[in-house]
Amino acid sequence: MLQNYRTIKEDNQHETEIKKSRFICFLKRIESEEEAKNFIQQIKKEHWKANHNCSAFVLGDRNEIQRSSDDGEPSGTAGVPMLEVLKKNDLINVCAVVTRYFGGTKLGAGGLIRAYSGAVAKALVATGIVEGRLQQEILVQLDYPQWGKMENFITNEHLSVKDTQFTDQVVVTCMVDENKVTDFESQVTDLLNGQVSFKTGEVTYHEQLIQEV
Numbered sequence: 001m002l003q004n005y006r007t008i009k010e011d012n013q014h015e016t017e018i019k020k021s022r023f024i025c026f027l028k029r030i031e032s033e034e035e036a037k038n039f040i041q042q043i044k045k046e047h048w049k050a051n052h053n054c055s056a057f058v059l060g061d062r063n064e065i066q067r068s069s070d071d072g073e074p075s076g077t078a079g080v081p082m083l084e085v086l087k088k089n090d091l092i093n094v095c096a097v098v099t100r101y102f103g104g105t106k107l108g109a110g111g112l113i114r115a116y117s118g119a120v121a122k123a124l125v126a127t128g129i130v131e132g133r134l135q136q137e138i139l140v141q142l143d144y145p146q147w148g149k150m151e152n153f154i155t156n157e158h159l160s161v162k163d164t165q166f167t168d169q170v171v172v173t174c175m176v177d178e179n180k181v182t183d184f185e186s187q188v189t190d191l192l193n194g195q196v197s198f199k200t201g202e203v204t205y206h207e208q209l210i211q212e213v
Contacts, residue, residue, distance in 0.1 A: 002061050004133045006090045009209060014123035018115050020103025025123035028095045030057060033065055036095040040069075043097045051102040054078035054116060057095035058086050073100075077112035085120040089129060096120050130207040135175040137162060137201025138184065142170050146192045153191055160206055175206045 008027050015024045026043055030036045036057040044053045052071045056079050059065040066087075068079030082096050098119045107115055142150060147170045154161060160175040176184045185198050 009128035012127040014126040019105040022101040023119040024099040025119040056083035078116040081117035132205040139199040
């Protein structure tokens with residue numbers, strides 16, 4: 001399993017206009033090549049009046065599958081530039097389709113490359129990129145008087161919290177990198193003078209929004 005990965009926060013679309021041509025970028029998280037192809041066909045069906053529906057997708061833990069299509073635009077001016085934006089941002093399992101409605105002004109090869117790559121880049125900014133990290137759930141059980149210290153520790157260490165329960169005690173579920181579990185428990189034990197107990201939960205991917213492109 002990957003220790004971490006980057007992908008889009010959610011499926012989304014974003015539109016830009018260049019010299020009266022509309023460029024609509026559709027982004028989708030995908031799990032298979034079939035899903036990507038179905039998504040591309042869906043957009044083509046919905047936007048059958050468009051001049052072009054160019055596409056690119058990356059698939060697999062290490063982007064073993066990479067595909068792109070210029071869909072009638074001059075060779076190399078659409079699909080490949082779109083694909084390069086996905087790769088430059090180290091994304092996996094993402095499909096991008098850029099639908100173009102021609103506005104009457106030709107952009108030239110360089111202009112098309114900038115338009116299609118820019119449409120994807122702007123859509124990524126609008127959508128957001130997340131990093132998924134393989135982390136261990138650690139349930140930290142403590143008494144209420146200790147909660148202030150623990151809360152400050154969580155904030156200062158920039159820890160991700162999956163859940164917090166307030167019953168007869170406080171139980172906070174922290175997401176910790178697998179290789180840092182021992183250090184985490186040791187630090188918290190020292191911080192709370194041993195007045196704490198730990199339970200181990202599942203190992204799961206936890207996604208956090210990171211700096212956009």
